[in-house]
Amino acid sequence: MEPGGQLNMQELLQQAQAMQEQLFNAQRELAETEVTGTAGGGLVTAKVNGQGEVTGLSIDPRAIDADDPADTAETVADLVLAAIRDASREAQELQQEKMGPLAQGLGGGGGIPGGFPGLGGA
Numbered sequence: 042m043e044p045g046g047q048l049n050m051q052e053l054l055q056q057a058q059a060m061q062e063q064l065f066n067a068q069r070e071l072a073e074t075e076v077t078g079t080a081g082g083g084l085v086t087a088k089v090n091g092q093g094e095v096t097g098l099s100i101d102p103r104a105i106d107a108d109d110p111a112d113t114a115e116t117v118a119d120l121v122l123a124a125i126r127d128a129s130r131e132a133q134e135l136q137q138e139k140m141g142p143l144a145q146g147l148g149g150g151g152g153i154p155g156g157f158p159g160l161g162g163a
Contacts, residue, residue, distance in 0.1 A: 076131035080121075080124040084100070084104040085100050085121055087128040090132070093129055093133070095128075104117055
């Protein structure tokens with residue numbers, strides 16, 4: 042291998058190491074960031090971290106009708122799903138904001154269908 046070729050390889054390795062560090066930092070930041078989704082005018086609130094994992098759920102007592110438990114259960118279930126979807130959408134936007142530039146730097150496209158590989162958690 043020519044001496045010039047070795048320098049290029051070393052530069053590539055340094056760039057790869059810097060990119061890996063940026064990726065690690067972005068993943069850590071996503072894991073530590075929480076977003077909130079709501080449904081039913083705030084009757085149900087879901088918290089999701091930047092990796093898409095549900096970290097909290099709150100149901101306002103006003104969402105519960107003691108006179109109609111069956112209907113209440115169905116309504117609350119729908120509100121919980123809607124709040125989680127809302128928070129998950131926020132988490133995806135956050136992932137795109139943090140990871141999109143890194144994916145482009147790795148030669149990927151701007152959009153990351155299904156999230157970024159490796160964000161599934163341990």
